[in-house]
Amino acid sequence: MESTTTFGVCPHDCYDTCGLRVTVDDGRVTRIAGDPSHPITQGFLCFKVNHYLDRLYHPERLLYPLRRVGPKGAGQFVRSSWDEALADIGPRLQAIRTRFGGEAILPYSFAGNMGLLASDSLDRRFFAALGASRLDRTICTASAGATARWMFGQSLGPDPETLPDVRLILLWGANPAATSVHAIPLLDEARRRGAWIVTVDPLATATARRFDQHVAPAPNSDVALALGLGHQLIQTGRLDNAFIAERTEGFAAYRQAALEWPLARTAAATGLAPETIAALADRLASTRPLLIRAGYGVQRQARSAEATWAIAALAVITGALADVGGGFLHGNGDAFPLAPLAVRGTASPPPRSINMIQLGDALTTLTDPPVAALIVYNSNPAATAPDQAAVLRGLQREDLFTVVHEQMPTDTTRYADWVLPAAMSLEVLDLHTSYWHRYIQLNRPAVPPPGEAVSNPELFRRLARATGLSDPALFASDEALLDELLANSADHPWLQGITRSRLMESPAQKIRLPQASRPFIDTPVRTPSGRIRLNPPPLADPPASDPDAERPFHLLTPSRRETIKSSFGNVARVRPHEPPTLLMAAVDMRSLGVQGGDSVRVHNAQGATVLTVRESAAVPAGTVVSYAVRWLDEAGGSNINQLTSQRLSDYGGGATFYTTRVSITSLG
Ligand SMILES: Nc1nc2c(c(=O)[nH]1)N[C@H]1C(S)=C(S)[C@@H](COP(=O)(O)OP(=O)(O)OC[C@H]3O[C@@H](n4cnc5c(=O)[nH]c(N)nc54)[C@H](O)[C@@H]3O)O[C@H]1N2
Ligand SMILES: Nc1nc2c(c(=O)[nH]1)N[C@H]1C(S)=C(S)[C@@H](COP(=O)(O)OP(=O)(O)OC[C@H]3O[C@@H](n4cnc5c(=O)[nH]c(N)nc54)[C@H](O)[C@@H]3O)O[C@H]1N2
Ligand code: SF4
Ligand SMILES: [Mo]
DSSP: OOEEEEEEEOOSSOTTOOEEEEEEETTEEEEEEEOTTSTTTTTOOOTTGGGHHHHHTOTTOOOSOEEEOSSTTSOOEEEOOHHHHHHHHHHHHHHHHHHHOGGGEEEEEOSSSOOHHHHSSHHHHHHHHHTOOEEEOOTTTHHHHHHHHHHHSSOOOOOGGGGGGOSEEEEESOOHHHHOTTHHHHHHHHHHTTOEEEEEOSSOOHHHHHSSEEEOOOTTOHHHHHHHHHHHHHHTTOSOHHHHHHHEEOHHHHHHHHTTOOHHHHHHHHOOOHHHHHHHHHHHHHOSSEEEEEOGGGGSSTTHHHHHHHHHHHHHHTTGGGSTTOEEESOOGGGSOOOOOOOOOOOSSOOOEEEGGGHHHHHHHOOSSOOOEEEEESOOHHHHSSSHHHHHHHHTOTTOEEEEEESSOOTTGGGOSEEEEBOOGGGSOEEEOOSSSOEEEEEOOSSOOSTTOBOHHHHHHHHHHHTTOOOGGGGOOHHHHHHHHHHHTTTSGGGTTOOHHHHHHSSEEEOSSOTTOOTTTTSOOOSTTSSEEOSOOOOOOOOSOOTTTTOSEEEEOOBOTTSBTTBTTTOTTTSOOSOSEEEEOHHHHHHHTOOTTOEEEEEOSSOEEEEEEEEOTTSOTTEEEOOBOOOGGGTTSOOGGGTOOOOOOSSSSOOOTTOEEEEEEEOO
């Protein structure tokens, strides 16, 4: 028996971007393990990817092109061939372009596979060549990213490997025990060395229970809490005035905003005891190094950017940025200075942009031109996009031509005209960066794709040929794309010597930014003035009216430990076996007259779904929780995104999933 081991990378949308060791025996993957030599992965994987063979060799894997035969959305398909599929798709896209213009074609993708070739390569070239509508990929971190760029010019924070040196860590709207498990050993080590770790989360999550202190503000009261802490620091004269004077601008605007939040008002808005707020301010003023890690939970609300700004400002006014390991971390994406691949568009002026959060409106209300073709890859919007009723209404349109490239039958493939089979990351070449750690990693194929499945770049080569496009850049090989990516930025000091051959020898290369380098102290602040901006970004006013404002419960739908959004929804050993659940405080269950196991109808102006109630001590009164994201076919054709809205955040065009008010009706 022939046995080989290759290095791979976990492709999922996760902070940890693990290095994998993949064992292949006689052409079949037999073991997938964490790379023991990878300093972040440390030889272990999370619960879900420990069962990855079940996903790789899943009996439902899509192996051949499928052509729709039944009515739209009925999920009836017959096996077809690539020749037949491309002979239909190519001319149809051309006809749509001739009739309405390229903008009638809309790509929809996110981070199903985070590889740079899978998520951001020939797809962009193909759609630009067609003059297709552009997609603003905002669904995850757009608000925090835009706010970080406003304040610092970049999304950059300390190297996570410096975490053990930090003495006060705030995990604000982050749940790494579920969403970034490789942070836990680093946090544990910091604690062994004397750190105090505070979780700021309305829910008593596994993270909150594990560490030293849980501060539980009311959902969406982060602006009040962060500015209230700032108020305390100002009033008690514990700012780093020298740091503020030398390195920032806009402090007067910050100060004015913070002074509106005296202790009593902050306590009332957050539901926290005044002593808790004052004591936390004391800690912030007196402990070094201080790191504030803002998770993505704080920036899925209507006031996402304002909250991110107010939280990050605490790390600035205390001077915490000046210590190794200290400062503010929302993301580390800009630690990888890879210039994107060159894209040539045909359209002038550039085509319209469509915010992916507003897919429902794009499919149902746009007329000039309408969206006539939708090409989905790396994403499952029927389950994960907000305002699901509008999304499904759009997908249901008989005059919408929908092509979905997928690994599994999903809620979205059900609405396709063509389902095309996608390779998995263990079957393709790719390059990965991380939004948290500092390793750039090569993913090598361990086995070929099964059946007729193809990688994302290969899909777009085939689509380009079928639509009659001829620019050679649309047909670049995977190796050429990889070399182009690395060569584009080869001069950058952080990427010195990181070449394809180096990565072939040693597949996880740390970028050449010294671990002890302090972001925005030892690296430039890339704002127009070169100073950190303490004045808030230009925040949008709230909408004049919110039809759900008076509903009794605040619904939160954060990440579930067992799945990544809707991915893994069909992996039996991983997915939850209970029906889609609503977690409630005992006091709310009593007042509604419901018991554990009862069905309730959860509804608001957007839509409705039915969930099974379970009592939870982790949930405060007035808040209800349903972890994201279950498949629609588990719950009679709907999930919690029936209740979320297309409303955009205050800056950066981000999602507002966690600003959702609902009513609940007992069904017994
Ligand atoms: N196991 C697993 N891992 C994942 C994912 C997954 O689905 N499952 N998803 C991946 C993806 S796509 C992402 S973006 C990341 C996200 O991972 P995280 O950054 O951890 O973000 P979330 O899970 O969205 O929310 C984190 C916490 O924010 C809290 N929260 C909600 N509303 C508020 C609020 O108003 N204020 C405050 N202070 N806290 C609030 C929630 O209760 C939750 O515990 O995780 C990635 N990793
Ligand atoms: N209510 C609520 N909704 C949410 C969130 C929330 O917190 N609450 N979180 C939001 C966030 S943070 C995010 S990031 C989004 C994520 O939402 P999506 O982008 O829809 O992510 P997934 O549900 O993981 O689906 C990814 C799909 O890509 C497919 N895929 C994986 N690799 C490949 C590949 O190489 N090629 C192709 N063609 N397909 C591939 C997988 O099989 C899977 O079906 O969900 C958002 N939706
Ligand atoms: S999902 Fe995250 S923690 Fe799990 S293996 Fe992938 S990168 Fe690692
Ligand atoms: Mo995300």
